[in-house]
Amino acid sequence: MVFAALHRIYAGFFNPPQAPKRDDAIRFGLLGASNIAPIALITPARAHSEVIIAAVAARDRSRAEAYAKKHDIPIVHSSYEDLLNDPTIDAVYIALPNGLHFEWALRAINAHKHVLLEKPSCSNAQEAKTLFNHPLLKAPNAPVLLEAFHYRFHPAWQTFLSLIHDNTMAGPVKDAFAQQYAPKGMFSNDDIRWRYDLSGGALMDFGTYPLSCLRQILREEPTEVLQAQGRFDLPSKPGTQDQPAEQAMTATYKTESGATGHLVADLATSSSWIKALPGFGWPKCKVELEEKDLGSSDGETRSVKRTATMWNHLMPTVYHRIDVEDTHTIRRDGKVVKTWKEPQSLKAYSWSPEDGRRVTGEDWWTTYLYQLHEFVNKVKKRDGSGVWVDGQDSIKQMEAIDRTYEKAGMKLRPTSTFKL
Ligand SMILES: NC(=O)C1=CN([C@@H]2O[C@H](COP(=O)(O)OP(=O)(O)OC[C@H]3O[C@@H](n4cnc5c(N)ncnc54)[C@H](OP(=O)(O)O)[C@@H]3O)[C@@H](O)[C@H]2O)C=CC1
Numbered sequence: 001m002v003f004a005a006l007h008r009i010y011a012g013f014f015n016p017p018q019a020p021k022r023d024d025a026i027r028f029g030l031l032g033a034s035n036i037a038p039i040a041l042i043t044p045a046r047a048h049s050e051v052i053i054a055a056v057a058a059r060d061r062s063r064a065e066a067y068a069k070k071h072d073i074p075i076v077h078s079s080y081e082d083l084l085n086d087p088t089i090d091a092v093y094i095a096l097p098n099g100l101h102f103e104w105a106l107r108a109i110n111a112h113k114h115v116l117l118e119k120p121s122c123s124n125a126q127e128a129k130t131l132f133n134h135p136l137l138k139a140p141n142a143p144v145l146l147e148a149f150h151y152r153f154h155p156a157w158q159t160f161l162s163l164i165h166d167n168t169m170a171g172p173v174k175d176a177f178a179q180q181y182a183p184k185g186m187f188s189n190d191d192i193r194w195r196y197d198l199s200g201g202a203l204m205d206f207g208t209y210p211l212s213c214l215r216q217i218l219r220e221e222p223t224e225v226l227q228a229q230g231r232f233d234l235p236s237k238p239g240t241q242d243q244p245a246e247q248a249m250t251a252t253y254k255t256e257s258g259a260t261g262h263l264v265a266d267l268a269t270s271s272s273w274i275k276a277l278p279g280f281g282w283p284k285c286k287v288e289l290e291e292k293d294l295g296s297s298d299g300e301t302r303s304v305k306r307t308a309t310m311w312n313h314l315m316p317t318v319y320h321r322i323d324v325e326d327t328h329t330i331r332r333d334g335k336v337v338k339t340w341k342e343p344q345s346l347k348a349y350s351w352s353p354e355d356g357r358r359v360t361g362e363d364w365w366t367t368y369l370y371q372l373h374e375f376v377n378k379v380k381k382r383d384g385s386g387v388w389v390d391g392q393d394s395i396k397q398m399e400a401i402d403r404t405y406e407k408a409g410m411k412l413r414p415t416s417t418f419k420l
């Protein structure tokens, strides 16, 4: 088991097999010499025969040159605009501070580039509506625009969802919980995540994941925010922001049909033993389903009630586990005559051969590589796994973020003044 995990980590995150590149490979340009691009795109691209990382642009050319040298990227541009004007580039990866996503995604689609856009897609719902409903995206042969919710593309997450939604043993969702923690000290005090003016904050950053998880688990929009609270540890820096960005957020939601969802996102987690030390918590989702009636015979009624927990949906390639517990009950005249539990534990590092989707994948594929395959499938107009994050979904995600900030009594992240 340990050897298999080490192999997945080594091949997935450090040294994937190098795929020979096809002549019609998609040529990507990177906007910004970001920290995340090597994990999220540069390394996965090495394993994909239809993707070439062809160019990088940074605000400072010497920084872009050093990055290009380190990651073996042939073309360097002195500005993001120059990269968008490069006719040899087909697609761009936007891993800029959240507050710049809207402007550069809009500029990129206007330059007819496909866009892999980091999460959160925009600063708020107003921007998201303008971007994802833009006429440029409705034109024939419009570019592809994807909010990079990478974890959704991994078979482990899809398996978890199917156990909640598709299984004959599962009733409707009653309650869901999703958490995401980063240890205190992981991000320095000048990190973009703490900048309100750049649309930072725990909900915008790590919090987008549990919120997105809840929205998929509930399969309904969490239209009512019952409570939401931000935590502020860092003082705001005068002159850089007109309000601080939160270090943590908790929220509770309710859907129209009455299901509830709870979110915890902490970007600066303290140890529960000693507050001054960093703390750790696995990414986790837990779901409780309503009891499901399985029918009656001979005066006895049978029912089942399921709970399901997914551990580490964010980096499932490293390790993950899906725990399902079905509590069966037999009743006679409304009285319980027998009850028993059936637990099972599942893993899905690649698609099951029985899945029926015409999809590929290896155990060492990261969420980012699964995502990249679907992005390429979309650009090439091919059927893939069927997993996608469409623009309306991205808008609803930003609406849920806005509602949470409003309930917490915090300002929405600032709207860009950029216009095409
Ligand atoms: N999918 C995932 O797993 C992850 C996604 N992300 C997302 O990716 C995005 C970038 O995050 P991350 O790579 O950690 O961030 P970094 O700080 O490493 O990179 C951000 C880039 O933005 C550019 N930039 C442009 N304007 C500014 C500015 N005013 N201040 C600071 N940087 C600026 C810089 O590019 P230049 O080189 O031009 O100076 C920098 O390289 C965020 O949206 C974040 O949410 C982050 C981590 C993980």
Ligand SMILES: O=C1OC[C@@H](O)[C@H](O)[C@H]1O
Pocket: 205, 206
């Ligand atoms: O998307 C993300 O995943 C990894 C984290 O380090 C980061 O803060 C976040 O943006």
